[in-house]
Amino acid sequence: MVPEELFSLALGLVPPWLVEHVTFSVEEKRLDLNINFPKGSRFACPVCGEGCPVHDTRDHTWRHMDFFQHEAYLHARVPRVKCPEHGVHQIPVPWAREGSHFTLLFEALIMTLVREMPVLTVARLVGETDTLLWRVIDHYVHEARTRVDMAHVHAVGVDETSSRRGHDFITLFVDLNARRLLFATPGKDAKTFEKFSADLQ
Ligand SMILES: [Zn+2]
Known part of the structure; x- marks a missing residue:
């Protein structure tokens, strides 16, 4: 089995996708995997x-997990496909x-790391800007929060806590029965309740 086939398997690619070409540069300390599909493929x-059938294509690059x-x-x-009924779609x-600038596996790595350390530290560790990392975090947090069901919340506890050595405050709203955080927002005044109320609805 040639390296291209091995990388196709390792990435879990299914036809028509395949790793067509692998470039490994020791000097530049990077591995480039070129993924392609055979001519005439349908999506x-x-x-x-x-x-x-494929209408046209656009080149993309994604950062993947480091290879050592x-x-x-x-x-x-x-590719963008051209459907006879629905027109052109990517x-x-x-x-x-x-x-996204990253593969799903790289995003999973980011999400695992930011659970344990500050985002800026992770950004320096992986050599990306924290802005790009925040974009990933915002996406998954938003997605997770849309799945949160507060219909069975009966008792809410509220407390303020200081962040950044006591200069800023955040207010936390907690489900007292399930013992889980429902909502957190900067500040410690009445506006925090308005924001929680809006979020709840
Ligand atoms: Zn269609």
Whole structure:
């Protein structure tokens, strides 16, 4: 088995996606994986799921998990399909969210690290800006919070706590029965209740 096939397997790629070309540079300390699909491949229309021909493609690069001490990048031309019924649509790729600079695995690594240390520290550790990391965090936090069901909350506890050595305050709203955090917001005045009320609804 050639390295390209091994990397296709390791990334969990399914046809028509495949790793076409691997470049490994010791000097630049990086690994580049070029993903492609054979000519004439068809992809599912994101609206109806029907297999459609490729209309055009756009080149994308994603940062992937480091390969030992080497930074790894995925490159692919992402197709837009032309569905006879729904027109031209960009298709989602299985290894990354639309619009992200990182693969899903790299995002999972970020989300695991930021649970344990400040975002700026993680940014320095992985060699990315904290702005890019915050974008990832905001996405997953927002997604997780839309799934939070507060319908069975009966008793709420509220407390303020200081952050940044006592200069700033945040207010925490906690489900007293389930012992979980429902909402947190900067400040310690009545406005925090207005914000919690808005969030609750
Ligand atoms: Zn369609």
